[in-house]
Amino acid sequence: MHDSHGGLSHSLQTGIGLFYFLATLMNVGFALYQHYEAKNKLQAMVWGAVAGIFGFHALAYLLHIGWPLFPWIQNGVNWVMGPTTYFLLAASGFTVLLWFRRTATEPVVAWAILMGTLWFGGQAMTNENFKNIITKPDNVPIVMLIFSVGFLTWLALRKMVLNDERIARGEPPHEKVLEEKVLVWPDLVYTELIAMVICTLILIVWAIVLKAPLEQPASPARIPNPSKAPWYFLGLQEMLVYFDPWMAGVVLPTLIVKGLIALPYIDFNQKGSGYYTFNERKFAITTFLFGFIVLWCVLIVLGTFLRGPNWNFFGPFEPWNPHKNVPLNNVSLSEYFWLYLFGMSVEGHWLLRELPGLLFVFGYLFVLPPVLAKTIFRGFFIRMGFVRYMVLITLIQFMASLPIKMVLRWTFNLKYIVSVSEYFFNI
Amino acid sequence: MSIGDYIRNTQIWKSIFRHPAPRDRRNRVVVMLTNVFLHLHPVSVRKSGIELSYTWCMGGITFFLFLVETVTGVLLMFYYRPTLEHAYNDILSLRDVTTLGILRELHRWGAHAMVITIWLHMYRVFLTGSYKPPREFNWGVGVILLVLTLLLSFTGYLLPWDQLAIWAITVGSNMARATPFMGYEGPGSKLLVVGGVELIHSGSDARFLLLGSRFVGEQTLLRFYVLHCVALPLAASLLIAIHFWRVRKDGGISGAL
Numbered sequence: 137m138h139d140s141h142g143g144l145s146h147s148l149q150t151g152i153g154l155f156y157f158l159a160t161l162m163n164v165g166f167a168l169y170q171h172y173e174a175k176n177k178l179q180a181m182v183w184g185a186v187a188g189i190f191g192f193h194a195l196a197y198l199l200h201i202g203w204p205l206f207p208w209i210q211n212g213v214n215w216v217m218g219p220t221t222y223f224l225l226a227a228s229g230f231t232v233l234l235w236f237r238r239t240a241t242e243p244v245v246a247w248a249i250l251m252g253t254l255w256f257g258g259q260a261m262t263n264e265n266f267k268n269i270i271t272k273p274d275n276v277p278i279v280m281l282i283f284s285v286g287f288l289t290w291l292a293l294r295k296m297v298l299n300d301e302r303i304a305r306g307e308p309p310h311e312k313v314l315e316e317k318v319l320v321w322p323d324l325v326y327t328e329l330i331a332m333v334i335c336t337l338i339l340i341v342w343a344i345v346l347k348a349p350l351e352q353p354a355s356p357a358r359i360p361n362p363s364k365a366p367w368y369f370l371g372l373q374e375m376l377v378y379f380d381p382w383m384a385g386v387v388l389p390t391l392i393v394k395g396l397i398a399l400p401y402i403d404f405n406q407k408g409s410g411y412y413t414f415n416e417r418k419f420a421i422t423t424f425l426f427g428f429i430v431l432w433c434v435l436i437v438l439g440t441f442l443r444g445p446n447w448n449f450f451g452p453f454e455p456w457n458p459h460k461n462v463p464l465n466n467v468s469l470s471e472y473f474w475l476y477l478f479g480m481s482v483e484g485h486w487l488l489r490e491l492p493g494l495l496f497v498f499g500y501l502f503v504l505p506p507v508l509a510k511t512i513f514r515g516f517f518i519r520m521g522f523v524r525y526m527v528l529i530t531l532i533q534f535m536a537s538l539p540i541k542m543v544l545r546w547t548f549n550l551k552y553i554v555s556v557s558e559y560f561f562n563i
Numbered sequence: 564m565s566i567g568d569y570i571r572n573t574q575i576w577k578s579i580f581r582h583p584a585p586r587d588r589r590n591r592v593v594v595m596l597t598n599v600f601l602h603l604h605p606v607s608v609r610k611s612g613i614e615l616s617y618t619w620c621m622g623g624i625t626f627f628l629f630l631v632e633t634v635t636g637v638l639l640m641f642y643y644r645p646t647l648e649h650a651y652n653d654i655l656s657l658r659d660v661t662t663l664g665i666l667r668e669l670h671r672w673g674a675h676a677m678v679i680t681i682w683l684h685m686y687r688v689f690l691t692g693s694y695k696p697p698r699e700f701n702w703g704v705g706v707i708l709l710v711l712t713l714l715l716s717f718t719g720y721l722l723p724w725d726q727l728a729i730w731a732i733t734v735g736s737n738m739a740r741a742t743p744f745m746g747y748e749g750p751g752s753k754l755l756v757v758g759g760v761e762l763i764h765s766g767s768d769a770r771f772l773l774l775g776s777r778f779v780g781e782q783t784l785l786r787f788y789v790l791h792c793v794a795l796p797l798a799a800s801l802l803i804a805i806h807f808w809r810v811r812k813d814g815g816i817s818g819a820l
């Protein structure tokens with residue numbers, strides 16, 4: 137393989153080598169832990185071998201004879217990836233995680249997932265496009281976000297699984313056992329001191345290593361393509377693909393804030409206060425996690441890393457070509473209804489034209505809640521009372537409107553359900 | 564006598580710290596009660612509440628980052644003037660001229676980190692069910708703090724006055740013009756007509772209120788600067804005070820009953 141290190145700069149190879157070296161150390165540590173602490177010979181051997189594999193990679197890249205990520209993986213990933221697959225993969229990963237939470241949070245399983253990610257991450261860095269977008273100084277926080285949300289979700293689910301097992305055995309949750317009081321000095325103040333020192337160190341190193349970005353002076357005449365909002369709003373910007381600005385930029389964000397404030401007053405479940413548990417709060421946790429992880433974090437990652445010029449989708453290894461042409465043939469519901477169903481023209485007064493869509497929205501907002509109250513949410517309705525139930529259901533409906541519109545777009549190219557452009561009223 | 568003991572016995576030390584090193588139970592209680600900073604804390608806490616894997620320390624880290632932002636922000640104000648003429652060049656010289664120029668980096672990365680830690684703090688409060696009675700109100704205070712933190716970050720994003728800044732703010736604030744009734748491209752605004760005069764137009768709508776102009780310009784810079792350096796930090800400080808007070812009044816960090 138004479139072109140095995142084709143095009144990879146020496147500094148990049150050194151960086152990747154060091155990265156794999158760290159992963160090697162992590163696995164050596166984990167193997168030792170399995171050997172001496174957990175006394176699991178098999179696990180110790182497996183992770184020793186994994187350490188060997190990482191060590192081999194580290195050596196190769198440190199000697200500058202590393203290889204780029206296999207082209208078939210790059211092309212395969214680019215080819216498979218699109219907004220649809222990306223979102224569906226995330227949503228199904230989320231479902232699997234919650235469903236099989238017991239297995240998925242086994243330390244060994246979680247460790248294997250982390251190691252797989254690290255291996256792939258190192259390989260992916262050999263791709264120019266991937267490296268450039270990941271290491272853009274303003275994007276580094278998102279990499280941190282991915283890892284911290286990933287780790288803490290694992291930690292929380294793990295604690296939930298363990299507590300749920302305790303509760304099922306009739307024991308109190310772990311937090312209850314640690315009920316006794318300890319003095320704040322020294323137990324808490326020293327923790328705080330150490331935390332502050334660590335944070336200061338991290339921040340200073342971060343500030344020295346990465347320069348804050350400064351582009352050309354502001355010029356109202358030169359519009360960059362793509363123009364992106366700050367990263368923490370990119371989930372909202374991604375919603376603009378499916379909704380008009382008044383929904384994506386005003387109504388939905390307002391409802392997120394109001395919904396969060398309302399949350400403690402809607403959640404009538406007395407259990408699960410002050411300890412980790414999943415089984416006692418299945419509905420609340422699933423809904424919140426879906427909102428925070430799938431609809432917020434996953435969309436931020438999509439908006440930052442995978443949306444390029446003209447807000448087109450680009451695979452992680454695909455160059456951002458500003459001339460990429462994505463045919464848009466989105467159709468509104470009124471056209472489907474009048475034109476395709478009845479062969480009639482879609483002109484005429486907007487009220488008549490949009491009647492099907494308006495009926496649909498009316499049904500969704502006003503007929504569905506009572507129907508649900510009589511059927512699957514019957515228990516909720518009885519226990520919550522009218523007002524609380526209506527607030528809950530409305531919030532959930534607005535939250536669900538995003539995935540609903542996504543699916544309608546992917547399956548029917550549906551643009552608007554109601555489209556009264558005369559009054560900027562498009563849904 | 565060790566060096567530590569010697570220092571603790573000097574007149575200077577004793578004049579600053581009004582009590583001896585807290586080595587026994589009584590003094591460990593006293594120190595918490597008599598120190599103005601420490602008395603934010605209770606004297607004792609539930610063991611489960613200070614387990615690192617329970618709170619993840621995220622509220623505390625968020626507060627720490629808020630303090631870092633305040634200090635570095637004040638220092639940055641010595642170097643930065645919010646005018647079209649100076650803004651960009653002041654930032655430029657922070658990088659090129661100032662000695663040990665990592666001030667801007669500390670402030671910017673601290674801000675990014677704070678957005679992440681506040682989300683994680685909210686995440687943990689949710690996952691431990693710590694918003695349940697009697698802590699509903701404090702959760703609400705927290706949500707407002709979250710909004711303030713995002714606004715602080717957003718207003719600060721404009722100040723370097725480079726391409727990244729104005730276009731990110733343009734994209735973000737364009738949403739305001741689609742506000743129902745209040746934005747000139749928002750649903751319903753066309754209905755607000757009195758005697759043939761449109762009430763809501765590009766010079767009177769929600770976006771204009773935010774930007775102080777029809778586009779991101781000099782007025783916007785001033786507005787965002789004042790919000791970023793004065794109004795929002797004051798509001799956030801006030802709410803943080805309430806937040807901490809309520810944590811104590813609601814019975815300290817939550818725990819299984």
Ligand code: HEM
Pocket residue numbers: 618620621622623625626629681684685688693694698701702703704705706708709712803806810815816817818
């Ligand atoms: C500037 C922002 C914030 C700061 C500095 C802050 C700080 C803190 C601190 C230091 C605690 C003590 C326990 C802990 O560290 O976890 C706490 C508790 C709490 N925070 Fe925050 N917080 C902020 C934002 C928020 C947000 C966004 C929420 C929720 C939406 C929130 C809700 C709560 C609640 C309900 C408690 C009580 C939790 C318990 O007793 O276990 N806070 N906060």
